[in-house]
Amino acid sequence: AAKNAGPGLVEVFDEAASHRSLDRLELRSELVRALDRDQFAVHYQPIFDLATGRILGFEALLRWHHPVRGMVPPDAFIPLAEETGAIASIGSWVLAQSCRQLAAWHRLPGWDRLGISVNLSATQLRQPELASQTLAVIKHAGVQPTDVWLEITEHSSIRTDVTEFATTLRAAGVHFSLDDFGISYSNLSHLKRLPVQALKIDRSFVAGLTEKDADRGIVRAILAIADSLGLQVVAEGIETPEQRELLLSLGCQQGQGYLLSRPVPPEVATEMLREARPLPRLVRQAS
Ligand code: C2E
Ligand code: MG
Ligand code: MG
Ligand code: MG
DSSP states (O other), rough: TTTSOTTTHHHHHHHHHHOOOHHEEEEHHHHHHTTTTTOOOEEEEEEEETTTTEEEEEEEEEEEEETHHHHEOOHHHHHHHHHTHHHHHHHHHHHHHHHHHHHHHTTTOOOOOOEEEEEEHHHHHTTTTTTHHHHHHHHHHOOOOEEEEEEEHHHHHHSOOOHHHHHHHTHHHHHHEEEEESSSOOTHHHHHSSOOEEEEEEEEHHHHTTHHHHHHHHHHHHHHHHHTOEEEEOOOOOSHHHHHHHHHHHOOEEEEETBBBBOOOOOHHHHHHHHOOOOOOOHHHOH
């Protein structure tokens, strides 16, 4: 069941339920102090042009290095950070860190068009100053707003009215992606209401792509919607050459996943850019 459970709520809930409440309380208070104690790091997963293998940008993914528990995955602590309100300071730290890193990458020869994608959660979208703070952070880092992609989910956008926030940032040039697209509400009216420029196909559909007709059908439908609305599409969770091949043949141009690269620390990402390794040649599909 775990394999088919969608990302986010279901897994998080199970995990939380399995913790003793004392344990959870402890984690909560440690989380509030983790920023000051320098326990967070941002890792980066490249987003590739699937046809050419060129890196188009990176998604920033938060990591918590707990002194005793080791690496705590974001799905286990982001909900706690939302409950405690710590997400506000953590989120602005992630954005600042990511934008500073992007500015550094832009100084490498050939990489001045690279983009950065940063995840925003529902609680963050409710902060009244979020739009102005976001623009201030981007400006301070010295990157262009158009290089920044903010990832929101259907779930977070239905729980909050993000229209004003998104419209303000959009007017400044910031881009928006609808993350984990297809798994929660899939209310197509979101696409009309939200100024998004890209859809990210949830990895649960990519996982079933080569075996399940239904998943293939859903991916086709998402690509058709994106095409008719003029949106970009990024496939998440590509783990096999067959998935990548099939996505390409269906017309999906961008993707990320363990096949191509896991999320890596910033110095490894920098090395990838320096080497600018092209992807292995496309495999021919078995006939
Ligand atoms: P997401 O935004 O949908 O990020 C994609 C997740 O899929 C990441 O998990 C990534 O490591 C994982 N992934 C990438 N490729 C593959 C693959 O080929 N196979 C599999 N099985 N997984 C793959 P991660 O880093 O554990 O993050 C989980 C979620 O936590 C993210 O989902 C995002 O919703 C949230 N998150 C991460 N960083 C932040 C952050 O800075 N702020 C907020 N608000 N949320 C964050
Ligand atoms: Mg997700
Ligand atoms: Mg994301
Ligand atoms: Mg996602």
